[in-house]
Amino acid sequence: MRILLLSSLTIISFYDFGQPNCNVYKYNKNEPCYKGCILATQGEGPQGSRESQIKFDSAIKLCPNFDYAYREKSVPYLKRGDFVTWKKLIDKAVELDPMGNLGYRGWCRYQFVRDYKGAIADFETLDSMTEFEIGYSSNSDYQLNIAKALCYKAIGEKKKAIEIIEKQFSEKNYSPGLYDYFHLGVLKMEVGETELAINFLKKSISTNDYFAEPYYYLAMIYKKQNLTAAFQDNMKKAKAYYLKGYKRFDPYTQPMDKIFLADIEKELK
Amino acid sequence: MKQLLIYSLIAIVFNSCGQTQHSPTTYPEHVGDITYDAALDDKNFKICTNETNIPQYYNFGKGLQYKGEKIAIDKYFEKNFKGKSQKNETGLLTIRFIVNCEGKTGRFRIEGMDSNYQLKKFDEALENQILKLTKQMDGWIVGELQGQKLDYYQYLTFKLEGGQIIEIMP
Numbered sequence: 001m002r003i004l005l006l007s008s009l010t011i012i013s014f015y016d017f018g019q020p021n022c023n024v025y026k027y028n029k030n031e032p033c034y035k036g037c038i039l040a041t042q043g044e045g046p047q048g049s050r051e052s053q054i055k056f057d058s059a060i061k062l063c064p065n066f067d068y069a070y071r072e073k074s075v076p077y078l079k080r081g082d083f084v085t086w087k088k089l090i091d092k093a094v095e096l097d098p099m100g101n102l103g104y105r106g107w108c109r110y111q112f113v114r115d116y117k118g119a120i121a122d123f124e125t126l127d128s129m130t131e132f133e134i135g136y137s138s139n140s141d142y143q144l145n146i147a148k149a150l151c152y153k154a155i156g157e158k159k160k161a162i163e164i165i166e167k168q169f170s171e172k173n174y175s176p177g178l179y180d181y182f183h184l185g186v187l188k189m190e191v192g193e194t195e196l197a198i199n200f201l202k203k204s205i206s207t208n209d210y211f212a213e214p215y216y217y218l219a220m221i222y223k224k225q226n227l228t229a230a231f232q233d234n235m236k237k238a239k240a241y242y243l244k245g246y247k248r249f250d251p252y253t254q255p256m257d258k259i260f261l262a263d264i265e266k267e268l269k
Numbered sequence: 270m271k272q273l274l275i276y277s278l279i280a281i282v283f284n285s286c287g288q289t290q291h292s293p294t295t296y297p298e299h300v301g302d303i304t305y306d307a308a309l310d311d312k313n314f315k316i317c318t319n320e321t322n323i324p325q326y327y328n329f330g331k332g333l334q335y336k337g338e339k340i341a342i343d344k345y346f347e348k349n350f351k352g353k354s355q356k357n358e359t360g361l362l363t364i365r366f367i368v369n370c371e372g373k374t375g376r377f378r379i380e381g382m383d384s385n386y387q388l389k390k391f392d393e394a395l396e397n398q399i400l401k402l403t404k405q406m407d408g409w410i411v412g413e414l415q416g417q418k419l420d421y422y423q424y425l426t427f428k429l430e431g432g433q434i435i436e437i438m439p
Contacts, residue, residue, distance in 0.1 A: 048300035048325075080301035080325060081363045081424035081439075087386035113361070114428055114436050115384075251327045253439045260340040 036063030048076030067096035102126040116151040212241035314375030336408035355432030370418040
């Protein structure tokens with residue numbers, strides 16, 4: 001059981017995308033692309049291995065416009081810090097299918113490269129190409145307009161970040177994601193709108209009570225208001241959650257507004 | 270037996286296509302592999318895992334593993350990095366290396382990138398200072414799978430603006 005769990009954990013990190021439907025090429029009687037598609041989807045297992053990279057090259061040779069193969073080939077470079085090679089490959093995927101790849105490239109520029117302005121440009125270009133929903137981050141945590149708001153926050157434009165999140169909340173049929181209220185609460189705190197910050201952080205807890213961070217930021221607000229008991233209560237809860245493993249976590253990078261145990265312990269001293 | 274099980278597990282993860290024949294190509298065994306270079310590397314740096322199957326830091330499902338977590342790395346560089354204003358020193362500086370089964374580091378490789386995702390050579394003194402500080406970090410946590418201590422690949426990327434570190438990834 002333990003082995004199964006560890007294997008699953010490791011393999012999960014290798015699979016980020018759904019596979020394309022190769023039968024589309026078969027249906028369209030495009031035999032080279034059908035073969036290329038089959039090859040590329042076989043290449044997904046040992047991500048970054050020589051065999052895998054060669055298979056993507058073979059798939060591209062058979063089907064030069066097959067953006068999926070370029071995108072998949074790019075992933076190990078991104079995850080291993082070779083952003084120069086990653087960008088060349090992902091740019092080719094975007095060139096071949098902007099609608100299908102701009103959102104993904106933008107998200108990676110935000111998550112891995114911290115290229116906030118580049119990410120914003122990708123999200124905005126994608127938005128200008130469609131009247132519809134622009135999609136979600138590849139880890140499913142954020143609708144891409146929320147990710148765009150986080151990029152604006154990272155470059156210091158916090159009011160613009162708030163506007164974007166609030167606009168997204170007002171969209172018909174939008175259900176806020178797991179961390180939307182949390183980030184909005186932190187932003188409100190940072191711009192000094194304390195009561196709204198408390199409301200959104202509490203709303204975050206009521207909708208997703210599985211991470212320590214909202215308690216930490218609530219505690220920090222109460223500390224500023226000299227509400228010692230509320231500060232202690234929330235900070236201790238943040239610590240208990242953190243120690244239980246209830247915290248913002250990503251296997252590759254550090255999520256925005258994440259806190260660390262040292263942050264909590266410093267406040268409880 | 271336990272050891273055999275762990276190596277099998279790693280082999281399955283890295284070779285799940287069942288490919289055993291390697292075509293001659295310019296690709297390394299795995300993207301990002303760092304092979305020993307006598308001119309650059311400490312010959313005494315110990316590698317415990319099979320060289321062709323060294324996992325990446327994210328393969329353990331624990332994220333970046335450092336004593337005191339990522340914030341300890343940020344604080345270490347805040348305290349020790351002595352930056353000076355250098356207008357043209359903007360971009361990303363990535364240092365990739367191996368954390369071995371004893372938590373020691375080696376086989377450092379460095380690559381600079383400008384804001385347009387093109388290779389960039391940073392000021393040598395700046396590069397050397399960041400590399401030296403990275404080599405002196407002593408809080409790396411040993412990677413473990415099923416109780417077996419393993420080596421792993423790690424990287425640190427420094428986002429530089431005008432010669433100052435403004436962010437460290439991952």
